[in-house]
Structures are given as structure tokens and as C-alpha cells.
Ligand SMILES: C[C@](O)(CO)[C@H](O)COP(=O)(O)OP(=O)(O)OC[C@H]1O[C@@H](n2ccc(N)nc2=O)[C@H](O)[C@@H]1O
């Protein structure tokens with residue numbers, strides 16, 4: 001993966017935080033192949049960073065390459081072009097990316113980059129579209145984009161777009177990154193996937209409980225994920241986020257999480273970050289609004 005610093009030409013620098021799915025139940029499959037879910041999203045104070053500069057000539061240009069993702073397929077470019085087209089603005093943008101989040105990790109890197117692009121350009125192009133329209137546009141880019149646009153920890157239903165904000169404890173998380181790319185589409189098309197978990201009420205979830213219905217399928221298909229779960233479970237109850245590959249456990253403080261991180265082998269990279277009910281993107285935007 002190529003990582004570039006953000007150019008000093010950027011007018012606006014914003015974070016694109018990771019998320020965790022603290023649980024994920026699959027209730028059924030819709031006619032279009034997408035799955036009805038119940039999931040609990042919380043943000044992490046760790047993520048990518050994007051820099052933006054407005055252009056008068058209407059060109060959208062992402063200056064950072066991501067290995068394996070062509071410029072025009074990057075969710076950042078797709079988000080920027082859709083907002084440009086739908087808003088009718090004549091402005092374009094130069095965009096820089098500091099990529100820290102693993103791709104295909106189940107911590108939402110691509111979706112978060114897209115949401116930060118929508119909110120960043122809405123601000124820079126002075127569109128005043130607001131979160132409702134940006135979230136609706138974002139849903140067309142990926143099921144996880146709306147929660148990043150809203151920036152509030154949430155219980156999500158539907159395909160992830162029906163969001164009920166929730167207040168959760170904000171522990172420290174150790175997130176381990178098995179070195180394998182998990183295909184979300186493959187996991188959702190596995191015949192062995194549990195697709196009939198009964199719906200539960202958000203209240204019973206907040207009292208604890210829940211699981212990740214994708215975990216058995218991912219553990220079976222990807223030995224690197226299976227091994228990471230076995231290893232981490234020796235220290236802390238560990239679960240898969242989204243469709244993986246990342247797995248996580250929670251701790252009351254940073255020191256305890258760091259101690260376990262230091263005991264992991266070099267073949268299993270990890271990071272430690274605090275959970276957040278308001279995403280760092282939204283905290284930064286609130287700060288800008290106060291200036
Ligand atoms: C599993 C989660 O990470 C939970 O947060 C997300 O729902 C996945 O979100 P995402 O990566 O943005 O997924 P998308 O790019 O929208 O979909 C990737 C593929 O996953 C499958 N998919 C995704 C979401 C969903 N609710 N049902 C599905 O069946 C579809 O086959 C789809 O083609």
C-alpha cells in the first residue's frame with residue numbers, strides 16, 4: 001500500500017475514522033441479494049486522513065494511489081463525482097489521502113473515506129446539503145457510508161441504513177489485523193451463512209449479548225482469521241468486526257490493551273484505539289463550525 005503525506009496545498013484536512021461492528025446479526029435476504037442486518041456501530045479514534053483543495057476547473061483529482069484500486073474506482077473519487085454531478089457545482093477538487101486503515105478489514109476504511117469526502121466537499125463547496133441528503137447519496141456507494149456521514153454510534157437495521165443513535169461505553173479496543181483480504185460479497189453469498197437470526201430489541205442488546213453471524217463462515221474460510229481469534233481469545237473475549245478480517249477485544253484502559261498488543265507476534269499486526277460515540281470527523285467539523 002502506498003502512503004503519502006498530505007500536501008501543504010490542502011485547505012481542509014479531515015479524519016476518516018474506523019468503525020467496529022460490536023455485533024452483527026443477519027435476519028434475512030432481500031430480493032436484490034442484500035441482507036437484512038442488525039448491527040451495532042461504534043467509531044474508533046483511529047483512521048485515515050484526507051486533505052482537500054477546491055479547484056475552479058471542475059476536475060476531481062485524487063493525488064494518492066492505492067495499490068489495486070484504479071483512480072476512478074476509488075470510493076473517494078466516486079463520492080466526489082456524484083456530489084459534484086448531483087449538486088450541479090462547477091467546482092472540482094484536489095484530494096490527498098493518508099491511508100492507515102487496512103483494506104478489506106471490516107473496519108470500514110473505504111466507506112469512511114467516502115463519507116469524509118462527502119462532508120468535506122459539502123463544506124468546501126459551500127453546498128449546505130446536510131446529513132440527510134449526504135447519507136442518502138452515500139448509501140448508493142456502500143451500505144456503511146450513511147453511519148459515517150451521521151457520525152453517531154448507532155444500532156443499524158435494514159441493510160445498515162436505518163440508524164438509531166445509541167450511547168455506549170467507550171472502552172479501549174485492541175484490533176488485530178490478520179493478513180488476509182476478506183471479500184464481503186463472498187461471505188454474504190456463502191450457503192452456510194446463518195440468515196435467520198430473530199430480530200432483537202436494541203435495549204436487550206445494550207444489556208450485553210449478541211454475536212457476529214459472519215464469524216463462523218469467515219473462520220472456516222480464512223485460517224489467518226481463525227488463528228487470530230484463537231490467539232487473542234487467550235487474553236480477552238474476541239470477536240470479528242463486519243465480515244473481517246479484523247478481530248477485536250475491549251479493555252477498561254489503554255495500558256491493558258497495549259500490554260496484550262505487545263505480546264502478539266509480528267505476523268499479526270494490531271493497533272489500540274478508544275471507542276467513540278461521536279466520530280472524530282464530526283468532532284473536527286463541530287470545531288470548524290465554532291471558528
Ligand atoms: C458487513 C458490513 O461491513 C457491516 O457493517 C457492511 O454491511 C458491508 O458494507 P460494505 O462493505 O459497504 O458493503 P457493500 O459494498 O455495500 O456490499 C458489498 C457486498 O456485500 C453484500 N452485502 C452487503 C451488505 C448487506 N447488508 N448485505 C449484503 O449482502 C453484497 O453482496 C454486496 O455486493
Ligand SMILES: Nc1ncnc2c1ncn2[C@@H]1O[C@H](COP(=O)(O)OP(=O)(O)OP(=O)(O)O)[C@@H](O)[C@H]1O
Pocket residue numbers: 066068069073074075076102103104105106107108109110111113114144184242243244245
Ligand atoms: N478509498 C478506499 N479505501 C479503501 N478501499 C477502497 C477505497 N476505494 C475503493 N476501495 C475498494 O473497496 C474495497 C473494500 O474496502 P474497505 O477498506 O472499505 O473494506 P472493509 O474494511 O471490509 O469495509 P466494510 O467494513 O465496509 O466491509 C477495497 O478492497 C478496495 O478494492
